[in-house]
Amino acid sequence: MANLTSDISNALTDRLSIIEALLPQLEKDVLDLQGTSNAKKTKTNIFDLVTEADLHSEKIITSAIQKHFPKDAIVAEEGTNCGAQDSESFTWVIDPIDGTVNYANSLHHWGISVGIIYQNTPVAGIVSAPSLNKRYRAIKGHGATKNGDPIQVSIKSLLSEGVIVTGFPYDRAIRAEHLSKALANFMKVAGGVRRFGAASIDFCSVADGTVIGYYEMQLKPWDMAAGLVIAEEAGAKITDFNGHPVDLFKSHGVVVANPSIHKIMLPQTAPMLDAIAVTEK
Numbered sequence: 001m002a003n004l005t006s007d008i009s010n011a012l013t014d015r016l017s018i019i020e021a022l023l024p025q026l027e028k029d030v031l032d033l034q035g036t037s038n039a040k041k042t043k044t045n046i047f048d049l050v051t052e053a054d055l056h057s058e059k060i061i062t063s064a065i066q067k068h069f070p071k072d073a074i075v076a077e078e079g080t081n082c083g084a085q086d087s088e089s090f091t092w093v094i095d096p097i098d099g100t101v102n103y104a105n106s107l108h109h110w111g112i113s114v115g116i117i118y119q120n121t122p123v124a125g126i127v128s129a130p131s132l133n134k135r136y137r138a139i140k141g142h143g144a145t146k147n148g149d150p151i152q153v154s155i156k157s158l159l160s161e162g163v164i165v166t167g168f169p170y171d172r173a174i175r176a177e178h179l180s181k182a183l184a185n186f187m188k189v190a191g192g193v194r195r196f197g198a199a200s201i202d203f204c205s206v207a208d209g210t211v212i213g214y215y216e217m218q219l220k221p222w223d224m225a226a227g228l229v230i231a232e233e234a235g236a237k238i239t240d241f242n243g244h245p246v247d248l249f250k251s252h253g254v255v256v257a258n259p260s261i262h263k264i265m266l267p268q269t270a271p272m273l274d275a276i277a278v279t280e281k
Helices: 006-034 052-068 100-104 172-189 199-207 221-233 259-268 271-277
Strands: 040-042 049-051 073-076 091-098 111-118 121-129 134-139 144-146 163-166 192-195 213-217 237-239 253-257
Touching: 006 052, 006 111, 006 121, 006 134, 049 052, 049 100, 052 073, 052 091, 052 111, 073 221, 091 100, 091 199, 091 221, 111 199, 111 221, 121 199, 121 221, 134 199, 134 221, 144 199, 144 221, 163 172, 163 199, 172 192, 172 259, 172 271, 199 213, 199 221, 199 253, 213 259, 213 271, 221 237, 221 253, 237 259, 253 259
Parallel strands: 073 091, 163 192, 163 213
Antiparallel strands: 040 049, 091 111, 111 121, 121 134, 134 144, 213 253, 237 253
């Protein structure tokens, strides 16, 4: 899409400011809940969890949006879906707790992801990782920051020089053979391979240069909306496994890296296309 007008950029700044204002208390709330029993239940299968913190976080964020920007549309992981979604309005795409399995097991790698799309394109986002003391922010055309400081992707050009991050879908058991082939490809050539379990933070870890690349299949719009614009604004190239631009609502996977690493990564992800093609019997 073309560069954002100043009016659109200002409108996005206003929206992110509302989220930034509520985050300190929300971060405290979800950190406190993590230290309790934090009742949880499953959704699609035993690996797909929802906790009290997911529901609380989504309620706080969506209530603020509805109060301040009642004409905006909302799509959120735990069921909030309201407003007219069209190309000329803002749509908020929210993951109230990204990395719920980590969160529910008292691990630190989880976050709150709030993205905004306009004309079917991610244009702004915030990812907060309270346990890691990190907060990422970006508006299209204005760069990306971590804790207020500008960030850029790594300048490394060889897979052997850094760490590749990946993730696995909830129905990974039926796709394990092909997922393992892609993993093996990177184990042979990368400096390291990790699976942290929170897509939004994986995008941001590429954005700030901590890791050199990230790939994963079957992500949902709320997994990607904020992290994608943050990574792009930090200089990442982002495509699907065929090398095509990513569509939040249609693409089946992502490859995220600086342009030189992306070119090397993409062929190594070929088994992911076979993993996507697997269907349950």
